[in-house]
Amino acid sequence: MKKIFKMFLPNRLFVLIRNYKNYKIKQEGRKQKEYEFDIIFSLGNSCRPAYYLRKHKLRIYANPLDWMMVYSLETVVNLYQSKFNDFFINFSEHKQKPNWFTDVKNNITSVHYPEIKYDNKTFNKRMKKRFNKVNQKLKKANKICFLSQRNEKQTNFIDFLTKIGNLYSAEITLINIKHNEEIDGIILPVKYSTKKISDQLKLIEYEFNDIHPNGNDCNTNSNFWIGNVNFWDEIVGKIHIKTKFIPYLLKKESL
Numbered sequence: 001m002k003k004i005f006k007m008f009l010p011n012r013l014f015v016l017i018r019n020y021k022n023y024k025i026k027q028e029g030r031k032q033k034e035y036e037f038d039i040i041f042s043l044g045n046s047c048r049p050a051y052y053l054r055k056h057k058l059r060i061y062a063n064p065l066d067w068m069m070v071y072s073l074e075t076v077v078n079l080y081q082s083k084f085n086d087f088f089i090n091f092s093e094h095k096q097k098p099n100w101f102t103d104v105k106n107n108i109t110s111v112h113y114p115e116i117k118y119d120n121k122t123f124n125k126r127m128k129k130r131f132n133k134v135n136q137k138l139k140k141a142n143k144i145c146f147l148s149q150r151n152e153k154q155t156n157f158i159d160f161l162t163k164i165g166n167l168y169s170a171e172i173t174l175i176n177i178k179h180n181e182e183i184d185g186i187i188l189p190v191k192y193s194t195k196k197i198s199d200q201l202k203l204i205e206y207e208f209n210d211i212h213p214n215g216n217d218c219n220t221n222s223n224f225w226i227g228n229v230n231f232w233d234e235i236v237g238k239i240h241i242k243t244k245f246i247p248y249l250l251k252k253e254s255l
Contacts (some may be wrong), residue, residue, distance in 0.1 A: 033232070033240035036174070038141035040241060041134065041147035042066050046204060047112075049177075052236045053147060060241060061134055066108045071108035071164055073152070073160040077253060079106060084131045088120050144170045149210070149227075154195070155204065161201040172201045177235070179210035179227075190231055196219040206235055 041063045042049035050066035052064035052162050053059040059066070064084055065076065079087060086105055099114040110116060138144060146164075146217035150157075161174055180191070210227040218224050226232070 006210070010200075014223075034238035035145070035173070035175075036240045036242060037143045037145040038170070038240065038242055039137050040145040040147060042073055043146040043150075043174070044068060044075070045148070046070070046225070048149045048225065048232075049147040049149070051226055054230050058236070058239060058241050061137060062130055064130050064136055065108075067110075068109060069109040071106065073150075073156055074108050075108055077160060077163045079131075080135075080164065082125070083135065084128045087127050088116055088125055088126050091120060092115060095230045124248070128238060135138055138168050138170070141168070141170045143242075144168060144172045146172070146174045148174065148179075149179075149234070151178055156205050158195075158197055158201075160202065161197055165198075165201050169200075171200055171202075172196075173204060175204045175235070175239075177210060177227075177232070178205055178207040180207045181209060181211075183209045190235075206231070240250045 039060065040053060040058055042059075042065065044054055046066060046069050047067050050059065050063070052218070059178075064087065065071070065079070065222070067220040088101065088103045088106075088110065091101045093103070094105055099111060101110045101113075101116045103110070109154075113123060157174055157176060161172060162209055183191070191205075191207050194206075195203045197203060208231050209227060210231070212221060212224050212227055212229060214221045216221065216224050223229075
């Protein structure tokens with residue numbers, strides 16, 4: 001009853017009305033989208049995929065790996081299988097970079113969570129709770145997508161999809177962005193390929209020079225880390241997430 005009462009408070013009604021308008025706009029815009037999924041999550045190996053999902057309002061649910069760095073696809077499989085039980089239980093601290101921590105067992109780097117140093121067990125519980133919510137959504141989904149930014153052999157992606165496909169019964173698509181410095185400039189057409197691994201699994205790859213228009217020097221360009229914003233916006237802008245009417249109206253503004 002308390003939740004229902006809160007829905008009709010003046011400030012909450014304003015949010016509901018705004019969400020309703022956004023929902024109508026979103027449903028109209030889906031006709032122009034190339035890809036449609038029930039849910040999508042970032043797959044590293046840095047923060048860039050999560051950043052663009054958030055920018056395009058596709059980050060409906062928070063993933064423990066969203067803001068993590070330098071981890072393998074095999075690590076992702078292991079964490080999904082173990083439900084993040086050993087996530088940052090044992091960690092090392094970077095000697096020269098504050099708030100840089102490495103999960104010793106899983107070989108994954110965190111730079112955004114200073115609380116790991118002081119209370120890693122509480123951090124672990126919070127991330128496990130976050131994954132449990134993600135896991136339930138993945139189990140119920142019919143079409144799942146993962147978005148990554150990795151320069152790896154195609155066999156690595158196929159192996160990942162095969163193992164993840166054993167965990168979830170949905171159709172699973174992995175969209176990977178590959179950096180290629182040999183593609184001169186930042187406005188040339190991208191290379192595109194798609195591989196159907198099985199009736200359940202598909203790999204889509206876009207390849208371009210993934211350098212920010214203002215350069216890749218962190219000393220002169222604070223936005224270097226978001227890469228080729230033009231192509232990322234174009235590609236992620238093709239994705240639509242199917243959202244049911246009532247959950248969309250009631251969803252939280254910050255995740």
